[in-house]
Amino acid sequence: MKVYVIDDLISEILACVQRHRLAPGAYARWSLGEDRDRGINPYGCADAANILYTIGHFTRDAAEREAEIKALQGLQDPETGLYREETHHPIHTTAHCSAALELYDQAPLFPCYALQRYRKREDLYELLATGIRWATHPWRDSHIGAGILPCLVNTGAVDLRWKEWYFSWLWEHSDPESGFFCCGDKKAPLYEYMAGGFHYIFNHEAERRPLRYPERIVDSCLSLIEAGLSGVPGAKRLALACGFIDIDVVYCLSRAMRQTPHRFAEGKQALERLAERYLAMLYALDPETDPSFDDLHMLFGAVCCLAELQSALPGKLLTTKPLRLVLDRRPFI
Numbered sequence: 001m002k003v004y005v006i007d008d009l010i011s012e013i014l015a016c017v018q019r020h021r022l023a024p025g026a027y028a029r030w031s032l033g034e035d036r037d038r039g040i041n042p043y044g045c046a047d048a049a050n051i052l053y054t055i056g057h058f059t060r061d062a063a064e065r066e067a068e069i070k071a072l073q074g075l076q077d078p079e080t081g082l083y084r085e086e087t088h089h090p091i092h093t094t095a096h097c098s099a100a101l102e103l104y105d106q107a108p109l110f111p112c113y114a115l116q117r118y119r120k121r122e123d124l125y126e127l128l129a130t131g132i133r134w135a136t137h138p139w140r141d142s143h144i145g146a147g148i149l150p151c152l153v154n155t156g157a158v159d160l161r162w163k164e165w166y167f168s169w170l171w172e173h174s175d176p177e178s179g180f181f182c183c184g185d186k187k188a189p190l191y192e193y194m195a196g197g198f199h200y201i202f203n204h205e206a207e208r209r210p211l212r213y214p215e216r217i218v219d220s221c222l223s224l225i226e227a228g229l230s231g232v233p234g235a236k237r238l239a240l241a242c243g244f245i246d247i248d249v250v251y252c253l254s255r256a257m258r259q260t261p262h263r264f265a266e267g268k269q270a271l272e273r274l275a276e277r278y279l280a281m282l283y284a285l286d287p288e289t290d291p292s293f294d295d296l297h298m299l300f301g302a303v304c305c306l307a308e309l310q311s312a313l314p315g316k317l318l319t320t321k322p323l324r325l326v327l328d329r330r331p332f333i
Contacts (some may be wrong), residue, residue: 001272012287025279032294046100047296056321071238079113092143098154099332135185138196150332179209179216191236198248206331214259221253225270237276243294254312
């Protein structure tokens with residue numbers, strides 16, 4: 001793989017975030033599309049903070065920081081303690097916004113009142129076992145099963161004992177075939193369990209927890225990358241637009257590779273191949289008109305992918321300011 005200097009791409013990303021700025025601290029998620037809500041949005045505010053942190057443009061101005069903190073804190077429902085946005089489950093939105101506040105060493109103003117029952121082991125296990133459609137929607141519902149941890153951790157609601165319960169359940173429900181997580185039947189495609197598994201794996205990484213089957217995760221990710229880049233019929237395509245499927249597989253593979261030497265050289269080669277295709281895709285987009293680039297949440301997924309690739313492939317993706325993946329600071333994106 002050749003060396004890429006991507007400062008010009010980072011400049012386009014910064015310009016996109018600035019186009020979404022409505023007022024100090026307030027950001028829209030979308031700036032294009034007549035059918036889109038172009039007002040202040042929880043993902044707009046959270047993703048602007050996340051992107052700026054990642055690309056090295058997190059503000060140092062005290063007044064700006066205060067405005068950004070107040071905007072994020074002000075979007076919380078004081079009665080339930082949750083954040084809401086129409087495209088995601090409230091647990092995902094709450095985890096995402098509380099994680100963005102952590103970048104400022106801050107927290108939401110209120111506890112997550114609606115989630116306090118899950119501080120009990122029996123209720124937590126009920127949520128993980130029956131509140132997630134493991135057979136059919138493991139990706140979508142991982143927002144719930146993984147999001148519960150940062151919601152409660154970021155608001156200071158749980159202790160080490162609770163974390164032991166949580167990770168013990170996931171250890172017991174690690175799939176020896178795919179390496180990811182499942183409770184009961186598996187009917188969804190492999191990429192669904194990988195993309196859902198991504199959310200649980202970054203919780204493991206944040207809490208310095210071991211994966212039970214890292215070798216199988218490597219096998220699964222290599223299979224998905226080969227199929228996704230080769231256009232195998234029925235495979236989930238990769239490197240098509242800004243979004244999250246690419247960071248999902250890159251992160252799962254690179255972090256599993258930290259826990260096992262299994263197929264290490266093949267893993268590096270797969271990441272290099274994906275990186276080249278991914279950069280070609282991003283440079284082919286028009287940053288001012290492409291809808292995936294304009295969606296700050298989808299753009300954030302792309303920025304995360306660039307940051308993880310830069311870390312996993314030393315010396316191959318160069319930026320004046322090294323990218324900082326927010327997941328290396330705290331969980332949830």
